Amino acid sequence: MTPKSSRSSENVEQVKRIIDETPERSVRKVFSDIDHSSSATSVYRVLRFDLKLTPYKVPVLQHLKEGDVNQRLDFATCMTEHVDLLQKL
Numbered sequence: 001m002t003p004k005s006s007r008s009s010e011n012v013e014q015v016k017r018i019i020d021e022t023p024e025r026s027v028r029k030v031f032s033d034i035d036h037s038s039s040a041t042s043v044y045r046v047l048r049f050d051l052k053l054t055p056y057k058v059p060v061l062q063h064l065k066e067g068d069v070n071q072r073l074d075f076a077t078c079m080t081e082h083v084d085l086l087q088k089l
Contacts (some may be wrong), residue, residue: 006038007046015046019053027055 014034018025025033027047031040047053079085 006042007050011038011042012046012050015043016051019047019051 011034015030018030018033027044028040030047031038031043034043047055
């Protein structure tokens with residue numbers, strides 16, 4: 001007798017429905033939304049192997065303002081002039 005697979009068609013459909021509704025959800029949050037007959041690892045396997053989805057995190061970047069470029073350039077110039085200061089840290 002083989003153990004019951006957590007990657008059943010029911011679970012795959014349930015995970016697919018949740019991801020279609022909110023694609024930015026993490027594996028753990030998807031796991032908390034489904035019935036707990038499977039594990040977070042099984043949810044990951046469903047996403048990765050059955051639905052062919054890979055995790056992706058959008059990098060959050062800070063927008064530069066007009067004065068930021070000059071300030072960063074001044075800092076970089078100061079640090080290159082004071083290399084000995086960095087060695088003391």
